[in-house]
Amino acid sequence: MLLNILHTVLHVTVALTLPPLLLGVIGKVKALFAGRVGPRLLQPYYDLFKLARKGSVISQTTTWVFHLGPVMGLVTPLLALLFVPLVDSHAPVSFNGDLILMVYLLGLGRFCTASAALDTGSSFEGMGAARELTFACLAEPALFLGLLVLVKLTGSMELATMLGSSLAGHWPTAGASLVLVLLSWFIVLLLENSRIPFDDPNTHLELTMIHEVMVLDHSGPAFGMILYGASIKLFLFAALLVRLVMPVSTGSLALDWAVLVGGVLIVAVAIGVVESTVARLRMTHVPLLIVAACLLSGFGLVLLLR
Amino acid sequence: MHALLDALVIAILALNLYALGVSRIRAVINAVALQGVLLGGLLFLVHATLDVRGALLVIATLVIKGVVIPAFLVHAMREAEIQHEVTPFVSFMSSMLLGAVGTGLAVGFAHTLPLAEPHTNALLVPASFATVWTGFLLLITRKKAIMQVLGYLLLENGIFLFGLLLLEAMPFMVEIGVLLDLFTGVFVMGIIIHHISREFSSISTENLAELKE
Amino acid sequence: MSTRIILVGLLLSAISGLPGLFMSRHSHLGPRVAACLGGVGCLLGLAGLAHFWFMGPTAPVSVTWSLPGDGLSAGIDGLSAIFLAPVLFLSLLAHVYGLGYWPPSDHPATGVKLRVFLGLLTCGMALLVLARDAILFIFGWEIMALAAFFLVTTEDHKAEAREAGWVYFVATHTSTLILFGMFALLHRVSGSYALAPLAPGALPPGAALAIFVTALGAFGLKAGLMPLHVWLPGAHAAAPSHVSALMSGVLIKMGIYGLVRITSLLPDPPLAWGGATLLLGVVSAVLGVAFAIGQHDLKRLLAYHSIENIGIIVMGLGLALMGRSLGRADLVMLGMAGCLLHVWNHALFKGLLFLSAGAVVHATGTREMDRLGALARRMPHTALAFLVGAIAICGLPPLNGFVSELCIYIGLLRTLSGVGTLAVVGAVFAAPALALVGALAAACFAKAYGTVFLGQARSPIAQVAHEAPWTMTAPMAVLGASCVLIGLVPLLVAPALEAGVVAWAPALMQSAPPLRTWVPLPALSVVGLALLALLGAGSLVLRSRQRQTGVAAGAVWGCGYVAPSASMQYTSASFAQMLVAMFAWALRPRRHGAVAPVLFPARVPVRGHVPEVVLDLFILPPVRLVARVFTALRVLQQGQVNAYLLYVFLALVVLLMWR
Known part of the structure; x- marks a missing residue:
């Protein structure tokens, strides 16, 4: 009981504090590749504090829906993260079918962000919303097929068990499927968090953006919420990958958390490396890569079902 | 051992999809070359005891499939001044989906075959069918002659995969012969491509329709 | 018991539009009477349904008659109840909604007919759900x-x-x-x-x-x-x-x-x-x-x-x-x-x-x-x-x-x-x-x-x-x-x-x-x-932060363009364009008009729409073919009495020759 509470407190603390660090790590890795010193590792935290104290400019065309976007964009990944086991087989909230709720909560966040973008009536933001939702249509089945592989292996529909320590026993026998899922989810991670090769978070040309162009009109605390929410979403996907690869339970709480934090940071470094070495995809080729992600995890499932 | 084998086969399957979905010819050549190297690796793994014959075969496969043929194709591309883009009849997305469907069906079909006990669960057989299917797809749905060559190569890779099952039974000379045949075939196609491109100043096979008169 | 209550409700609903037939088209009384009768009918039905759920099933109501079949029988079970509930609930709301949506002042010609058949629709659907034969x-x-x-x-x-x-x-x-x-x-x-x-x-x-x-x-x-x-x-x-x-x-x-x-x-x-x-x-x-x-x-x-x-x-x-x-x-x-x-x-x-x-x-x-x-x-x-x-x-x-x-x-x-x-x-x-x-x-x-x-x-x-x-x-x-x-x-x-x-x-x-x-x-x-709690809390935080740091009203960021207009917004067609293209194999989208391939094109209207593919491609062509065949048969219909007498005579001859 006490251990459970400790787990939950740690879970929530890490979920709230660690995510912006990932953005810092990615930025640092990219800077190193480019031969620059780059911003400090903790720069995203400073950015968030700065934004929280900034004034806002709100367009005259907007309604209350405009404010729904940032709040939902922060709240939904946070809630979804409660279902993901960060260490051992323990998640603060866990029940039969929570994997579906996790996927759909992210969908809710996306819907509200897109609606907020459309609320401004700007053509660029409409364009971003259209792209975001279009690509999500393909990314969601990819994520889902991967989850199906885990359901098949572990025979459970709770994320805490599916990504829990029992998964480790399946790596020797079903490693091929799990590697396929890993590849597929990494692609989904890059897409869902608008990373190169899908989207360039640092580009200055609105026409080529996907996610960033949707949030052009947000400013001040609302924009801070969006950035914070985005980093939590990134953390969520990174945690999924880490748990997929290292579903270990060492027996020591400190070591378990160290594995998780280390793993998540490694994912951030990997994203930084990909962003530094891979070119952006042409917009027309984006669906191709996501469909490939679907096919990868789909094939992983076929391997298990045959 | 078994896991490594599976991993290699899955990499081969992933390369199939990659070859179908990618739009640059160089990328397809690289995929086929890498597949050749993986086939060599597979041969190495499947061979329980590595004798002179096996070692020769592995080296020949690696060299011919992985290095010589791709290098020749790259050379041909440069010689014939072929444009870098694959021009498909069927969109990349559709061909990729077709490839995936074919792969799924191959997995199902392999189950119905009366295979010998050690092979019933192996991925080799479905992978072989899937690769042959991918080769066919490339042959059918791409315009440029060089893509036909690559299609043939994939087709042959698929047959080679199936041949791995019969390794013990197949005489050494036959395999070497197949490899040489392939090499000659690619060589001849290279010359043909060169001629087509000189004649029509493009290597689209659509132009060949003009010869029917 | 429950079935009987529901049947009474259905009767009320079925006749709800009839009083309107005897009133002026412009009178506001007709719609109100119809909504009252229909609404009460639906409420009765819902009451019967509640009776079924809380008191358990009752014996079906049967009527014998002399036509073929074993007579009519209506009853309610778990399945019927599930499907009956939305029929009654939605009909009730539709009756109310119709008062504001289709007032006699705007639609004097069509309102009466609408209300007669609205009640009948509810009745028909409920009957078929209740039917035991x-x-x-x-x-x-x-x-x-x-x-x-x-x-x-x-x-x-x-x-x-x-x-x-x-x-x-x-x-x-x-x-x-x-x-x-x-x-x-x-x-x-x-x-x-x-x-x-x-x-x-x-x-x-x-x-x-x-x-x-x-x-x-x-x-x-x-x-x-x-x-x-x-x-x-x-x-x-x-x-x-x-x-x-x-x-x-x-x-x-x-x-x-x-x-x-x-x-x-x-x-x-x-x-x-x-x-x-x-x-x-x-x-x-x-x-x-x-x-x-x-x-x-x-x-x-x-x-x-x-x-x-x-x-x-x-x-x-x-x-x-x-x-x-x-x-x-x-x-x-x-x-x-x-x-x-x-x-x-x-x-x-x-x-x-x-x-x-x-x-x-x-x-x-x-x-x-x-x-x-x-x-x-x-x-x-x-x-x-x-x-x-x-x-x-x-x-x-x-x-x-x-x-x-x-x-x-x-x-x-x-x-x-x-x-x-x-x-x-x-x-x-x-x-x-x-x-x-x-x-x-x-x-x-x-x-x-x-x-x-x-x-x-x-x-x-x-x-x-x-x-x-x-x-x-x-x-x-x-x-x-x-x-x-x-x-x-x-x-x-x-x-x-x-x-x-x-x-x-x-x-x-x-x-x-x-x-x-x-x-x-x-x-x-x-x-x-x-x-919901997190959403409320988040909104409160956002609101209070914004209040403390100050909010200014501004124009939408047009990416440097200073005179954006409403017509520059993303339209529903442009929003859907990528997805429609992805499903083009099934949707067969049509496009009318195209932009001329010149540097400074004149004003060109471009429209696109997605037709009803099954109807347009698979049903209407054969139907048109059949229609053409039957049009040819219209030669027979001369409209002259003599011709029809000739047909009668010919038919008689054919019948006589029949062995």
């Missing part, structure tokens, strides 16, 4: 079909309504024809017209298959299952909005009811039936939403979403059928509960969406989304209602759509532990397909909501829009509240669903554990409330 079923079916025809053609001075009405008329009668065949078959094998379960082994496999296929045809046509949906978009778009809400919310569900009822009668369904049904559901769901994305007409868009949701419902049915073949109570419970709950949910949120769309049409007079925009400022209540409906129909938490989809998801995922036959393996892939459908629906409703309610007004009519009167917003509020209630406290509806599932497969489900063994219904309440 094929004869009464057909009676109800035909009353419903004809009343709906007259409702679709309410505005019969418009060519669009007439055309939609005729397509519907042909479709519904084709369905009735197949239905006659099916009941004849059923009578042949069972020896009676009663809708009672057949004994296992009593049915030759061929006959069982024939009954199943004809049922799929007849009821699929009514439900709007994908290749048979041709009548649906036109009819839904042309009918007055509260009629569209009724048609989409409950009329097409009568097809589902038929399927559910007939499959409950047939013993031992083979696994392939479930597999085929599931596949049909997936096709319907994916293509339905894909077609919806390509629409520019708000009500047509909603109509295609009905096809999608019917697909989801049928997926649940397919899963339940598979569960029955495999003898797995979990699959039956999850599939059937998902199916039945989605029937309710779809009635609620689609009713809500059609009523909101009606408010938009009422305020602006157009259904073209690209002429609207910024309505959230002028019609805040309608905008909120539409948003609730949109989130619910996308199956997003914490609203009701998510609950039913979750049941089906969990059921589909549970097939993973099953035996590896083709049908079971296929069922696994229905889950990602459902995820695809959900994401596509979200894209489609972001488009619809964004284009209609958000942004800037795209035309003057959108600038002068006004909020709907309370008679229209109150029904929307009730429906929205129901969506939230089921979403937040799904346990409330579980007993009714379980009763329905038991009625569907009594032998297997009699002693099955309750729904919440498999679906975490209490957890959904907790997470839903947590989401």
Whole structure:
């Protein structure tokens, strides 16, 4: 009981504090590749504090829906993260079918962000919303097929068990499927968090953006919420990958958390490396890569079902 | 051992999809070359005891499939001044989906075959069918002659995969012969491509329709 | 007792429009009397339903008569109750809504007719649900079909309504024809017209298959299952909005009811039936939403979403059928509960969406989304209602759509532990397909909501829009509240669903554990409330931060462009362009006009639309061919008495020569 509470407190603390660090790590890795010193590792935290104290400019065309976007964009990944086991087989909230709720909560966040973008009536933001939702249509089945592989292996529909320590026993026998899922989810991670090769978070040309162009009109605390929410979403996907690869339970709480934090940071470094070495995809080729992600995890499932 | 084998086969399957979905010819050549190297690796793994014959075969496969043929194709591309883009009849997305469907069906079909006990669960057989299917797809749905060559190569890779099952039974000379045949075939196609491109100043096979008169 | 109360209510509803016939077309009394009678009728019906749920079933009411058959019999069981509830509930709200939406001052010519047939429609649907024998079923079916025809053609001075009405008329009668065949078959094998379960082994496999296929045809046509949906978009778009809400919310569900009822009668369904049904559901769901994305007409868009949701419902049915073949109570419970709950949910949120769309049409007079925009400022209540409906129909938490989809998801995922036959393996892939459908629906409703309610007004009519009167917003509020209630406290509806599932497969489900063994219904309440609490807290934080740091009003960032105008906004067509291109193989989008390939092109209008592919490509060409053949036969019809006498003489000669 006490251990459970400790787990939950740690879970929530890490979920709230660690995510912006990932953005810092990615930025640092990219800077190193480019031969620059780059911003400090903790720069995203400073950015968030700065934004929280900034004034806002709100367009005259907007309604209350405009404010729904940032709040939902922060709240939904946070809630979804409660279902993901960060260490051992323990998640603060866990029940039969929570994997579906996790996927759909992210969908809710996306819907509200897109609606907020459309609320401004700007053509660029409409364009971003259209792209975001279009690509999500393909990314969601990819994520889902991967989850199906885990359901098949572990025979459970709770994320805490599916990504829990029992998964480790399946790596020797079903490693091929799990590697396929890993590849597929990494692609989904890059897409869902608008990373190169899908989207360039640092580009200055609105026409080529996907996610960033949707949030052009947000400013001040609302924009801070969006950035914070985005980093939590990134953390969520990174945690999924880490748990997929290292579903270990060492027996020591400190070591378990160290594995998780280390793993998540490694994912951030990997994203930084990909962003530094891979070119952006042409917009027309984006669906191709996501469909490939679907096919990868789909094939992983076929391997298990045959 | 078994896991490594599976991993290699899955990499081969992933390369199939990659070859179908990618739009640059160089990328397809690289995929086929890498597949050749993986086939060599597979041969190495499947061979329980590595004798002179096996070692020769592995080296020949690696060299011919992985290095010589791709290098020749790259050379041909440069010689014939072929444009870098694959021009498909069927969109990349559709061909990729077709490839995936074919792969799924191959997995199902392999189950119905009366295979010998050690092979019933192996991925080799479905992978072989899937690769042959991918080769066919490339042959059918791409315009440029060089893509036909690559299609043939994939087709042959698929047959080679199936041949791995019969390794013990197949005489050494036959395999070497197949490899040489392939090499000659690619060589001849290279010359043909060169001629087509000189004649029509493009290597689209659509132009060949003009010869029917 | 409960059946009798309901029947009295139905009688009231059936005659609700009649007093209006004797009053002035312009009088406000007629509509009020009709709404009162109809409303009281529906309330009586609901009271009877409540009696059934709390007091248990009563004996069916039977009437003997001298015509063929064993007389008429009406009764209520768990399944009937599930389907009866939305009929009565939505009809009640439609009666109220009609007061504001179709006032005699605006529509003196059509209002009387509309109200007469509205009451009859409710009565017909309720009768067929209550029917315990094929004869009464057909009676109800035909009353419903004809009343709906007259409702679709309410505005019969418009060519669009007439055309939609005729397509519907042909479709519904084709369905009735197949239905006659099916009941004849059923009578042949069972020896009676009663809708009672057949004994296992009593049915030759061929006959069982024939009954199943004809049922799929007849009821699929009514439900709007994908290749048979041709009548649906036109009819839904042309009918007055509260009629569209009724048609989409409950009329097409009568097809589902038929399927559910007939499959409950047939013993031992083979696994392939479930597999085929599931596949049909997936096709319907994916293509339905894909077609919806390509629409520019708000009500047509909603109509295609009905096809999608019917697909989801049928997926649940397919899963339940598979569960029955495999003898797995979990699959039956999850599939059937998902199916039945989605029937309710779809009635609620689609009713809500059609009523909101009606408010938009009422305020602006157009259904073209690209002429609207910024309505959230002028019609805040309608905008909120539409948003609730949109989130619910996308199956997003914490609203009701998510609950039913979750049941089906969990059921589909549970097939993973099953035996590896083709049908079971296929069922696994229905889950990602459902995820695809959900994401596509979200894209489609972001488009619809964004284009209609958000942004800037795209035309003057959108600038002068006004909020709907309370008679229209109150029904929307009730429906929205129901969506939230089921979403937040799904346990409330579980007993009714379980009763329905038991009625569907009594032998297997009699002693099955309750729904919440498999679906975490209490957890959904907790997470839903947590989401709302977090949302409230987040909004408060944002509000207080913004208040402290200061808010300035500004123009939309136009990326450096200083004079953006409303016409530069993303339109519904541009929003959907990528997805339409992705599904071009099925949608066959058309494009009229193209930009000239010059540096400074002149003004060129470009329009695109997604046609109704099945109707335009597969049905109309052969129909035109047949029509041409029959036109040739018109030579015979001379219109001269002499010619007809000649025909009589010739016929006589032929008859005499007949041996």
